[in-house]
Amino acid sequence: MRRLLHAILLGLLGAGIVHIVVLLLVPEFTERDAWSRLAMASDLYKMTRLDAEAGGAPVVKSVDPLFYAAACRFDLAEGMVRIKAPGSVPFWSVSVYDRNGHNFYSFNDHTATGNKLDTVVLTPAQMIDVRRELPEDLQGAIFVEAPIEEGIFVIRAFVPDDSWKPTVEQFLDQSSCELQDY
Amino acid sequence: MLKTAFFTLLSLAIAIGGGGGSVWYALQAQSGVGAISIGQWTAFPEIGTQDADPYSKARVAREGVLALGKAEGLSFIAERDAAGDELQRQCDYKIEGSFPTARFWTLYAADQSLGVVDTGKPRLAALQSYQVLRQPDNSVIIAVGNRPAPGNWLLTEGFGRMYFVLTFYDTPIASSTGLSDVTLPRIVKAGCNA
Numbered sequence: 001m002r003r004l005l006h007a008i009l010l011g012l013l014g015a016g017i018v019h020i021v022v023l024l025l026v027p028e029f030t031e032r033d034a035w036s037r038l039a040m041a042s043d044l045y046k047m048t049r050l051d052a053e054a055g056g057a058p059v060v061k062s063v064d065p066l067f068y069a070a071a072c073r074f075d076l077a078e079g080m081v082r083i084k085a086p087g088s089v090p091f092w093s094v095s096v097y098d099r100n101g102h103n104f105y106s107f108n109d110h111t112a113t114g115n116k117l118d119t120v121v122l123t124p125a126q127m128i129d130v131r132r133e134l135p136e137d138l139q140g141a142i143f144v145e146a147p148i149e150e151g152i153f154v155i156r157a158f159v160p161d162d163s164w165k166p167t168v169e170q171f172l173d174q175s176s177c178e179l180q181d182y
Numbered sequence: 183m184l185k186t187a188f189f190t191l192l193s194l195a196i197a198i199g200g201g202g203g204s205v206w207y208a209l210q211a212q213s214g215v216g217a218i219s220i221g222q223w224t225a226f227p228e229i230g231t232q233d234a235d236p237y238s239k240a241r242v243a244r245e246g247v248l249a250l251g252k253a254e255g256l257s258f259i260a261e262r263d264a265a266g267d268e269l270q271r272q273c274d275y276k277i278e279g280s281f282p283t284a285r286f287w288t289l290y291a292a293d294q295s296l297g298v299v300d301t302g303k304p305r306l307a308a309l310q311s312y313q314v315l316r317q318p319d320n321s322v323i324i325a326v327g328n329r330p331a332p333g334n335w336l337l338t339e340g341f342g343r344m345y346f347v348l349t350f351y352d353t354p355i356a357s358s359t360g361l362s363d364v365t366l367p368r369i370v371k372a373g374c375n376a
Binding site: 110 | 199249251252254286290308310347
């Protein structure tokens, strides 16, 4: 009897340890995180619609039904990435995520010059290079310094009602996510 | 000898089963570590950031969530009404009260997976602040149900559990200081067509 109690106690202690280990390993080994889902849907530097409206199941969960969203994956080890979207919509906001889906930078249309989305994501080292001589066409861009390599860039745009759908759709379809030569 | 093996196996079974099961359970629960509750509404302001607790991080990884950034907005989820009962899709509710400062907000009825409720009609189970009618004191009354209602009407349909997701965009409450004196609307059950 005492041995049974001993075994159960030992088991509970082990359960605590397993709980912590599993919890910490879930982010490392999951194949269902945002990066993996996007990787299944499209390549690096390719804007992909996240909402179900574009056909098929939504790539990434918990997108507001009154929003359209698009995302692209990038790798700063290959160079800095520039994200642009022409046109104007009632509201847009963007977020930069690292490989694990942690949000580390976000801003919305009030931050941008003339409400135009024009952003460059780059590492601090690349930033130093760019600062030395700022190219003409990057003058109006918002620079996001990111101490990461792989990451995800997400654009969200508000669709107040059905009449805005074509405009917002066009805004996201024309958005680009490109390696910027420097 | 056989007894020792049995007890070892028992210990291992409890450790692995209990440990794994408790993680699974903790990740299923809607409330949990890092949650901030205001009335019936719950938010996870830290979710999806580096500062998040391990439970939030695991949830983000497992569900493939790309959480809203601080400059984007903040989402609140309600799973119970003011009386403490679980929200049901077959019931009518009234959401009333004032909303905190934000450029705009959206409200939608969600199913278990927090996707918008499928109404089977062109009308979405969602409302946004530019389209709602307001009371003289700037508060908002929203009728929730599957029958049209005067004023603001949020269409829901079907049976089973329901959640309300209320998201404020471009709002000062998303920054950590703003959450202390925020009041959110009340959710009152108006009746059920069971």
